[in-house]
Amino acid sequence: MGSLGQQKPHVVVFPYPVQGHMNPLMEFAKRLVCRNLHVTFITTERVRERMIKAQSGATVHVTSALQDIRIETISDGLSPDCEQTKDVDMVFDLFRKVGGLTLEQVIERLNSQGDTVSCIVYDSLLEWVPDIASKFNIPSAFFWTQSCAVYSIYYHFYTGMVKAKDEAGNVRDVIEIPGLPQLCQSDLPSFLQPSNTNGPLFRLVMNQFSTISQATWILGNSFDELEMAEIQSMDSLIPIRTVGPLLPSAFLDGNDPQDQEVGTNLWKAGNCIDWLNTKEASTVVYVSFGSLAVLSKEQIIEIALGLKASRHSFLWVIRPDDNKEENNNVDEFLEGFLEETVYQGLVVSWCPQMAVLSHPSVGMFVTHCGWNSTLESLSSGLPVLTITQWSDQPTNSMYIEEVWKTGIRLNKLGDGLVGRDEVEKSIKRVMESDEGLELRKNALQWKILAKKAMVKGGSSDKNIDCFIHEVIARTTLA
Numbered sequence: 001m002g003s004l005g006q007q008k009p010h011v012v013v014f015p016y017p018v019q020g021h022m023n024p025l026m027e028f029a030k031r032l033v034c035r036n037l038h039v040t041f042i043t044t045e046r047v048r049e050r051m052i053k054a055q056s057g058a059t060v061h062v063t064s065a066l067q068d069i070r071i072e073t074i075s076d077g078l079s080p081d082c083e084q085t086k087d088v089d090m091v092f093d094l095f096r097k098v099g100g101l102t103l104e105q106v107i108e109r110l111n112s113q114g115d116t117v118s119c120i121v122y123d124s125l126l127e128w129v130p131d132i133a134s135k136f137n138i139p140s141a142f143f144w145t146q147s148c149a150v151y152s153i154y155y156h157f158y159t160g161m162v163k164a165k166d167e168a169g170n171v172r173d174v175i176e177i178p179g180l181p182q183l184c185q186s187d188l189p190s191f192l193q194p195s196n197t198n199g200p201l202f203r204l205v206m207n208q209f210s211t212i213s214q215a216t217w218i219l220g221n222s223f224d225e226l227e228m229a230e231i232q233s234m235d236s237l238i239p240i241r242t243v244g245p246l247l248p249s250a251f252l253d254g255n256d257p258q259d260q261e262v263g264t265n266l267w268k269a270g271n272c273i274d275w276l277n278t279k280e281a282s283t284v285v286y287v288s289f290g291s292l293a294v295l296s297k298e299q300i301i302e303i304a305l306g307l308k309a310s311r312h313s314f315l316w317v318i319r320p321d322d323n324k325e326e327n328n329n330v331d332e333f334l335e336g337f338l339e340e341t342v343y344q345g346l347v348v349s350w351c352p353q354m355a356v357l358s359h360p361s362v363g364m365f366v367t368h369c370g371w372n373s374t375l376e377s378l379s380s381g382l383p384v385l386t387i388t389q390w391s392d393q394p395t396n397s398m399y400i401e402e403v404w405k406t407g408i409r410l411n412k413l414g415d416g417l418v419g420r421d422e423v424e425k426s427i428k429r430v431m432e433s434d435e436g437l438e439l440r441k442n443a444l445q446w447k448i449l450a451k452k453a454m455v456k457g458g459s460s461d462k463n464i465d466c467f468i469h470e471v472i473a474r475t476t477l478a
């Protein structure tokens with residue numbers, strides 16, 4: 001890449017330190033480094049240690065661009081004995097205080113070393129960063145890691161432009177938001193559903209918008225072709241520029257063929273590629289519920305029995321933390337299950353997901369519909385079955401079935417579980433019927449459009465260029 005100017009801007013990229021937020025922001029960091037910017041990626045000491053541990057001995061290619069990204073750590077303020085706390089308010093308050101203080105120290109140090117920070121790209125969940133940025137006179141970019149539809153929904157609720165209840169206090173059956181299809185309550189992000197609107201996570205998601213007006217840029221991990229109406233409808237409110245899908249380049253635009261792995265894994269990936277290599281094209285069902293959801297023992301059993309009954313090969317990610325004591329040690333069940341299905345399936349604790357989704361043997365994806373997994377499924381041209389858990393997943397799942405038409409939502413029984421028969425029947429619908437072919441055809445169209453957005457001159461590529469040029473202009477003026 002050619003130099004964009006004499007003075008090299010220095011962008012600090014700061015995701016909330018969980019997998020689903022670090023991945024897109026690290027990919028964004030790589031795109032900046034490849035365009036000749038200095039980039040520092042911020043994470044916590046604890047997470048940095050996990051990244052190093054998970055990366056050791058990894059077999060998938062990590063781009064050399066990663067070596068050009070400086071990683072700096074800050075403190076989350078948690079003492080070892082409260083690492084596992086579920087007190088969301090406490091975790092966020094401490095991070096705001098101690099994380100904020102240590103972030104200031106990092107910026108001071110970088111500036112004093114002559115590596116003056118030109119811009120901070122911060123995760124929308126870290127609404128306290130713009131105040132720190134303005135202390136140092138640095139412009140900030142608000143980075144949205146979910147869909148633009150969800151951005152619009154939260155914003156309309158935050159401002160009170162849309163309410164879940166009508167004037168009489170009755171919960172509305174239908175929610176209407178400009179640019180979005182009609183939503184029913186169950187299509188809303190879980191934190192907005194009436195039973196949840198008093199919780200700490202509700203306050204947290206609403207709080208994201210409290211300092212947005214201080215941000216110079218608002219960037220989102222989506223692409224125009226995917227959410228045109230949603231994006232345009234926000235233009236008159238708080239416009240968002242799309243810079244995604246932010247995925248390893250080798251599987252999308254191909255600009256950096258070495259970039260096959262984000263490089264931020266928090267779990268060590270098991271080797272499943274050799275196993276996939278032994279399978280015929282489009283025959284494997286890939287099953288994963290992301291990095292946060294912990295499925296109940298009952299749900300794991302229903303999925304296991306549905307997979308087995310489908311008779312299709314499967315690759316299933318079950319993280320070690322799915323398997324805690326409070327989950328009644330599901331490993332006892334899994335042990336027997338794995339013995340019975342030894343010729344049918346493989347279970348790993350973690351995998352290089354984009355490499356798996358792009359593998360020719362994989363025929364479909366059973367997903368919880370985290371936004372990254374959703375984008376990854378669309379960008380790989382794979383049909384999906386959705387088993388949602390919480391957060392924005394119900395909204396993504398509705399879009400998958402009703403708007404993008406690449407998958408099927410699985411029905412939950414009265415106890416909230418997706419039953420084994422539903423799993424078996426739905427896998428067969430996708431793998432064995434014309435309906436499955438149609439879903440795959442639609443997904444392949446999205447794959448083409450996702451790539452088009454990220455190649456040179458594509459909608460997201462142009463937005464990234466535009467952001468960089470504006471950062472450079474400000475750096476030169478400063």
Ligand code: UDP
Pocket residue numbers: 019020021023288289290291292293317349350351352353354369370371372373374376
């Ligand atoms: N992921 C992965 N290997 C796995 C499971 C997940 O690399 O075995 C990645 C996946 O590709 C995605 C991220 O972890 O980029 C999970 O983010 P998502 O938004 O899908 O879900 P979350 O974890 O935030 O619920």
